[in-house]
Amino acid sequence: MTGFHGVFPYLVSPVDGSGHVRTEVLSRLCDDLIGSGVHGLTPLGSTGEFAYLSNSQRAAVVQATLEAANGRVPVVAGVASTSTSDAVAQAKAYQKLGASGILAILEAYFPLQDAQVESYFRAIADAVDIPVVIYTNPNFQRADLTLDVVASLAAHPRIGYIKDASTNTGRLLSIMNRCGDSIKVFSASAHIPAAVMLIGGVGWMAGPACLIPRQSVQLYDLCVAGRWKEALALQRKLWRLNEAFARYNLAACIKAGLETQGYDVGDPVPPQAPLAAADRKLVEAVLRDID
Numbered sequence: 001m002t003g004f005h006g007v008f009p010y011l012v013s014p015v016d017g018s019g020h021v022r023t024e025v026l027s028r029l030c031d032d033l034i035g036s037g038v039h040g041l042t043p044l045g046s047t048g049e050f051a052y053l054s055n056s057q058r059a060a061v062v063q064a065t066l067e068a069a070n071g072r073v074p075v076v077a078g079v080a081s082t083s084t085s086d087a088v089a090q091a092k093a094y095q096k097l098g099a100s101g102i103l104a105i106l107e108a109y110f111p112l113q114d115a116q117v118e119s120y121f122r123a124i125a126d127a128v129d130i131p132v133v134i135y136t137n138p139n140f141q142r143a144d145l146t147l148d149v150v151a152s153l154a155a156h157p158r159i160g161y162i163k164d165a166s167t168n169t170g171r172l173l174s175i176m177n178r179c180g181d182s183i184k185v186f187s188a189s190a191h192i193p194a195a196v197m198l199i200g201g202v203g204w205m206a207g208p209a210c211l212i213p214r215q216s217v218q219l220y221d222l223c224v225a226g227r228w229k230e231a232l233a234l235q236r237k238l239w240r241l242n243e244a245f246a247r248y249n250l251a252a253c254i255k256a257g258l259e260t261q262g263y264d265v266g267d268p269v270p271p272q273a274p275l276a277a278a279d280r281k282l283v284e285a286v287l288r289d290i291d
Helices: 023-035 055-069 084-097 114-127 147-154 169-182 193-199 213-224 228-247 250-260 277-290
Strands: 006-009 076-081 101-106 132-136 159-164 184-187 203-206
Touching: 006 213, 023 055, 055 084, 076 084, 084 101, 084 114, 101 114, 114 132, 114 147, 147 159, 147 169, 159 169, 169 184, 169 193, 184 193, 193 203, 193 213, 193 228, 203 213, 213 228, 228 250, 228 277, 250 277
Parallel strands: 006 203, 076 101, 101 132, 132 159, 159 184, 184 203
Antiparallel strands: none
16 A cells, blocks of 8 residues: 555653653654554644644654654654644644655634635645645534535645544545545544544554554554454454543543553643543553553
8 A cells, every 4th residue: 555554643742841852752652653563653643732832842743753763654743723824834844854744733713714724724735745634623623624625625736635533434434435536534533443444544643552553553454454353353442442532631641551651751731631540540451451
């Protein structure tokens, strides 16, 4: 399979109390994830707390990820802003650093019409020479990507992928039916990855893959091989982590799990709060059962 495909963990952003990015921790995590067989890395997705970081912190996260990957897997860097010009500047900067692709995320304070939503993503894609993954998460964003906007953006030569974090799997099938081969669909942790693969998805970009990379790659391989009975048995087992993930703050849950696994990634960026002790124990128990 050519192009982006497979398991792309949404990386955490390890930031200490003084705002310093713990690049050595992030580098070790990236190296271990690549060693587990993941197909790519995505810094500055939702799990990466992009909305809580400064531009310099975001650049440090992307730089550390690229240095750790060292060309072994593609790095698709998240770009997010309420401002089109700022998003374009980020995308250009990450391409210059060596990113393989851009994950384009729209933040909005005031509501936007479809034309403005489309113009934001189109401006990012116009500004770079690398593939763009458009991202939508209706649960957290004021401005969603409608099917009409997705179809229009799919015609852009550099927009070849969408990562949809709605809980509506029928919407994914509608995108596939409407856009055909012009855009490929990545699942999120809000969907059942094996189900998305069954209907034609190419993989998933998700925070839980940071915690269970080996099992995630195994699930992907079973889906690609068409071994659906085995894939669904493994998916049922792994879904317990997705359920826990959906119950808590995104970064808090993944960071707590990584701390359990020996990665000193620290707490979520304030004003977010770390998991309470009882909640951390639940996440630890789920990880023990899966492993």
